[in-house]
Amino acid sequence: MSNAAIKPRIEKIPAGERIVQKLPVLLVPALALAGLIAIGNPSSWLTLTVAGLAMGMMIFIMASGLTVVFGLMDVINFGHGAFVAVGAFVGFTVLAWLAGWTASPSVMLNLAAVLMAILAAMVVTGLLGYAFERVIVMPVYGDHLKQILVTMGGLIVAQQMIHVVWGPDELHISRPEALQGAFVIGEAAIEKYRLVAVGIGLALFLAMRHVLKNTKVGLLVRAGVENGEMVEALGYRIRRLFLIVFMTGSALAGLGGVMWGLYQETITAHMGSEIMVLVFIVVIIGGLGSVEGCFIGAMLVGLLANYTAFLAPKVALVSTIALMVAILMWRPQGLYPVVKAK
């Protein structure tokens, strides 16, 4: 091809716009700094910050699957909370079976018990996700109103099934010995479990980023979020990808359920639907379909909820909604809007 007349050119993004694009990353340290100034006491601030990050990480674990499912499949899944609750109850059952391990002074046995509970919860919720997608979601692709109605119905059915299997009462779930108590640094008390939650959440985020950026499945998911039709035209069966992503999202919700159950130490059939309010706020703040945005949104929600609960308990409930409103006024599509083909 003769290209003498064509000078390769790339549209350069102005420096100011590049900085604005990076701004959401700075929101988390900015909020932490604002929290330090408002709280005044560094020890209280450290305790609250770790608690906020741990809470944020657990919300991220639950929300990450939901945001990818929405971005790729355009499915609004109000039944996502069912996987959280089922995951928590399955985890509870496994931990009850392994009571000898959780009560053991051995850290390895304690962690092994938690790992087994997590694995079991993820397998069960992943399989439940398979059935949910085939039976409930597949017939209503492309119709948001029906999706909301049938997935809400699915959530109610799942909650009733939990009542049938585990009974209607709330259950107490004990953390293993090694995850009880706190490290004391100066005057700050940092719960061990919260550090574990931060570690697991961070590992999941890095793993998701790696998969999305460096594997072909990740490329397909990112491409599918933007233009699923074109992915099909390239020869990929996107429905199969939908199923894999839905099952993975459900399994992650199950993982989040175990983590949240151990955090609250009490589980109920309605715990999933209760936490879903925060999960949806995080997904909306982050930008529907964006894993990075979801991560930052979860950190912001976790930190703000803890800071306001300490500083002004009466406004704690509305603080996350106020955060969402503020962010949507700044960026109506969320922190990292995902480009969608028209």
Added chain:
Amino acid sequence: MMAEPLLSLAGVHTHIGPYHILQGVDLTVPEGGVTVLLGRNGAGKTTTLRTIMGLWTASQGDIRFDDRLITRLATPEISRRGIALVPEDMGIFTDLTVAENMILAAASGPMDARRLAWIKELFPPIGTFWNSSAGTLSGGQKQMLSVARAIIEPRRLILIDEPTKGLAPAIIKAMTDALRELKETDTTILLVEQNFAMASGIGDTVAVMDDGRIIHSGSMKELAGDAALQEKLMGLSLEAHQ
């Protein structure tokens, strides 16, 4: 004598919601060479390509590719039979790099190095911006990437929807040269184009659509040399694009 048809549509109807877009399309695309689909805006050209690709399902009629019925096949199956689509909006994944777009386009495995080198020669910006985000490319570069994706694996038929739309004259010339070179590799092309000067330069056969039907088909040479026929078939819409 005309080559054997690679693709044929017989009495194809397509409905999109309440709209009856294709109203009995009969079209034959001979193997090898370029068939140009002309027609005014809204005539049904894009719908024809999307229906062939399975993105919209024909409500009636038969589509045969290589003498096999593909009317009811899903889009990925149609793609795997050797049909590629370069859509009007280019369908570039802007969140991915140029390299990642190409990796995905090579659906059956790793990219063939020789073929990739040929594509980079055909479209130099593909090599220049290999690791750049596809979203930052200019319109012409995106169009080159869209065509490059379609040919990274050998295809029997490429459906191209208005590749010169909105492009600068220099890019249109480059794109025309590339399609001409592609034609020499025995790849069959079904090209939707409103730029008659460009289309008549590379087209072998032509079909003209109006109101969801084919109203004329024949050789491009015949149509290009008959101003009265052009006027009859397309009127002012043709002149406007010369």
